[in-house]
Amino acid sequence: MNAMHVPVLDLTRLDDPATLRALDRACREWGFFQVTAHGIDDHLLRDLFDAAHRFFALPAADKQRVARSADNPWGFFDRELTKNTRDWKEIFDFGPPDGARQRPQWPDGLPGFELAVRRYYAACAALAARLIDAIGVNLGMAPGHLRPAFGALQTSFVRLNHYPPCPAPARPEGVLTPEHGYLGVNHHTDSGALTVLLQDEQPGLEVFRDGHWHLVEPLAAALVVNIGDVVQVWSNDRYRAALHRVLTNTSKPRYSAPFFYCPAYATDYAPLQSTVDAAHPARYRAINWGEFRARRAAGDYADLGEEVQLAHYTV
Numbered sequence: 001m002n003a004m005h006v007p008v009l010d011l012t013r014l015d016d017p018a019t020l021r022a023l024d025r026a027c028r029e030w031g032f033f034q035v036t037a038h039g040i041d042d043h044l045l046r047d048l049f050d051a052a053h054r055f056f057a058l059p060a061a062d063k064q065r066v067a068r069s070a071d072n073p074w075g076f077f078d079r080e081l082t083k084n085t086r087d088w089k090e091i092f093d094f095g096p097p098d099g100a101r102q103r104p105q106w107p108d109g110l111p112g113f114e115l116a117v118r119r120y121y122a123a124c125a126a127l128a129a130r131l132i133d134a135i136g137v138n139l140g141m142a143p144g145h146l147r148p149a150f151g152a153l154q155t156s157f158v159r160l161n162h163y164p165p166c167p168a169p170a171r172p173e174g175v176l177t178p179e180h181g182y183l184g185v186n187h188h189t190d191s192g193a194l195t196v197l198l199q200d201e202q203p204g205l206e207v208f209r210d211g212h213w214h215l216v217e218p219l220a221a222a223l224v225v226n227i228g229d230v231v232q233v234w235s236n237d238r239y240r241a242a243l244h245r246v247l248t249n250t251s252k253p254r255y256s257a258p259f260f261y262c263p264a265y266a267t268d269y270a271p272l273q274s275t276v277d278a279a280h281p282a283r284y285r286a287i288n289w290g291e292f293r294a295r296r297a298a299g300d301y302a303d304l305g306e307e308v309q310l311a312h313y314t315v
């Protein structure tokens, strides 16, 4: 195991110049960091884990009653593909309603489940808004410049992940999909702007940096944050969305809860004007989030050939 660790930032004073510098460095060097003093109440995080444990312990038929479909991405799913390869996990997704078909689904007979998920969503959205403000400032934009993309029409969502013990864990050296055995989640970048992640005490999450995989250590008081593709584009590659994956193990279940901070569908994102000059021409053309997300979601749901990547939008 590699000895370098992802940086840990104390967010007590996020607008402090020293914190902003540490944030910029973490975004440049890792695209991944952990945050303490993040302001999210411990009870809320405990309630969320409790809700996740109770949901995944339900009989399979009860979970299937809230299964997601080709029309509705919100609900239970246990056949997700990442890099066209089956992940060893089951998930529950909650995001905003959109039209008649896309709507949250809630399991019967789990008092407190919906409330715990909604509270976690709201708390993570507030934290992500603070972080995106700081990132915008670090990239040379006025405070609040990126906020409008994340108003009432933001398409952020919460995912509950359960990785059951796996009889055949895989551990490929590089960024390969395993030929034998399973990963909890195959290597990928997150396609939104930022991800805020709660993980339990069971190790498994790894980030790829300088040719090696590094464990993102479970820290009791911390949340994990990583840069997604949208911020990579805004930053014109100053920050990279880091590749990450989740290992399985033979004996212990693992639970995690990412909050994917995503803009409104109508958002067109391109390198911010402050990141582009004669020496640094724009590396991406404008991308429409609604279009990108629809193409990625179709690939996660079923094997439709090559998954859409940022590389398809470089200039």
Ligand SMILES: O=C(O)CCC(=O)C(=O)O
Binding pocket: 159, 161, 185, 190, 197, 199, 204, 205, 244, 245, 246, 255, 256, 257, 258
């Ligand atoms: O479970 C984790 O720690 C990370 C999960 C992840 O990367 C994802 O769901 O995109």
Ligand SMILES: [Fe+2]
Binding pocket: 188, 189, 190, 244
């Ligand atoms: Fe991820």
